[in-house]
Amino acid sequence: MDLLSAILRDLRLESVVLSFADLHAPWGFDKSKVNGAPFHIVTEGRALLKMEGKDAVELLAGDLLVLPGGAAHTLVSEPDAERVPFYDLLRSNGIDPDWVSDRSGRRFDRWRAGGDGSRTRMVNGVFGFPSPRPNHVIAALPDVILIRGRLREGPAWLDGILGQIIEEAAREEPGFQAIIERFADIIFINAVRTSIAEDPTGGTNWxxxxxxxxxxxxxxxxxxxxxxxxxxxxxxxxxxxxxxxxxxxxxxxxxxxxxxxxxxxxxxxxxxxxxxxxxxxxxxxxxxxxxxxxxxxxxxxxxxxxxxxxxxxxxxxxxxxx
Incomplete structure (x- = not known):
C-alpha cells in the first residue's frame, strides 16, 4: 500500500452525508466551526462562499468545496442575501440536527429554503473523524480546497462521482445511503490528493x-x-x-x-x-x-x-x- 493510502486509512474517516438542499433565491445560511471537514457540492445553479478575511468565491454546478479544518463559513445566493444559521434551516424543515453526533443514527434528508428566484441544488455534508484532537493530516491541509467541476474543465472523477450521487439519491433504493457515503470517502481522498498535487501556496507541511x-x-x-x-x-x-x-x-x-x-x-x-x-x-x-x-x-x-x-x-x- 502506498504511504498516502495508509495514512488516510489510519485517519479513520467517517463520511456522513447530511442533506440535499433545494434552494431558491434569495437564500443564505451560516455554518459555525465544527470538529470535522464540511463539504458542499453544487449540483445545479450557483452560490457564493464567504469567509472572514477572504474574498467571496463563486461556486457553479459541478464544483466541490471542502473545508478540512471545519472553518466557519457562509453560503448565499447573492452578497446581500439574508442569512440564517444552518441548523435553524434544518429545524424549519422538520429535521433534528442533533442526530449528527450520534453515529448509530445517521440519516439522509432533503430540505428547502429561500424565495421564488433562481434555483440552486447542493449536497451538504461533513467528513467526521473520531478523535477530537487535530490530526496531522488535517492540520497540513489548506483551510479551503476548491475543485472546479466539469463545467470549468475540472477532473473527470468529480463529474463521474457527482452523477452517481445524484442518481442514487433520486432512486433511494435499499442501500443508497451507504453507497453515497462510500462515494464521499472517494471525494475526500481525491480532494486531499488534488491539494497535494497543486500545492498552490508553496507552504511547508509534511x-x-x-x-x-x-x-x-x-x-x-x-x-x-x-x-x-x-x-x-x-x-x-x-x-x-x-x-x-x-x-x-x-x-x-x-x-x-x-x-x-x-x-x-x-x-x-x-x-x-x-x-x-x-x-x-x-x-x-x-x-x-x-x-x-x-x-x-x-x-x-x-x-x-x-x-x-x-x-x-x-x-x-x-x-x-x-
Missing amino acids: LRGLRDPQIARVLTLVHQEPGRRWTVAGLAKEAGLSRSMLASRFRAITGTTVMDYVNARRMELAETLLSSSHKPLAEIAVEVGYNSEISFGRAFRRWAGKPPGQHRREGRRANGYG
Whole structure:
C-alpha cells in the first residue's frame, strides 16, 4: 500500500452525508466551526462562499468545496442575501440536527429554503473523524480546497462521482445511503490528493514531503515502523542523506523536525490503539516505541493532556461502553 493510502486509512474517516438542499433565491445560511471537514457540492445553479478575511468565491454546478479544518463559513445566493444559521434551516424543515453526533443514527434528508428566484441544488455534508484532537493530516491541509467541476474543465472523477450521487439519491433504493457515503470517502481522498498535487501556496507541511523521494522514504519508514528506535542519524542513513542534510531538508519541507514527526505518529497510533483495542498499556507502549509503560504514559500525557488510561476510559464512555 502506498504511504498516502495508509495514512488516510489510519485517519479513520467517517463520511456522513447530511442533506440535499433545494434552494431558491434569495437564500443564505451560516455554518459555525465544527470538529470535522464540511463539504458542499453544487449540483445545479450557483452560490457564493464567504469567509472572514477572504474574498467571496463563486461556486457553479459541478464544483466541490471542502473545508478540512471545519472553518466557519457562509453560503448565499447573492452578497446581500439574508442569512440564517444552518441548523435553524434544518429545524424549519422538520429535521433534528442533533442526530449528527450520534453515529448509530445517521440519516439522509432533503430540505428547502429561500424565495421564488433562481434555483440552486447542493449536497451538504461533513467528513467526521473520531478523535477530537487535530490530526496531522488535517492540520497540513489548506483551510479551503476548491475543485472546479466539469463545467470549468475540472477532473473527470468529480463529474463521474457527482452523477452517481445524484442518481442514487433520486432512486433511494435499499442501500443508497451507504453507497453515497462510500462515494464521499472517494471525494475526500481525491480532494486531499488534488491539494497535494497543486500545492498552490508553496507552504511547508509534511504532505509536501510525499513529493520528495528521500523525505517520502523517511515518512514511509516512520509510518510503517513507528515503534522502531528511530534516530535522526538512523533515518538519514535509510534516506541516503547526512544527518544534518536530513534535519535541515525535513524541516524546510515539512515545517517540523524529524523527531517531532516521529512522536506525532507514535501518539496518534497510541490513541487509535487505546480506543480500538483492549491491549494492556504496557503492550501499547512497546508497540509505539517506548521502553516502559511509565515513559509512554508521560509522553502521552504531554501530547494529549491526560494519561492514557483516562483517555481510554473517557473514549469508551463517549462511545457508550460504560
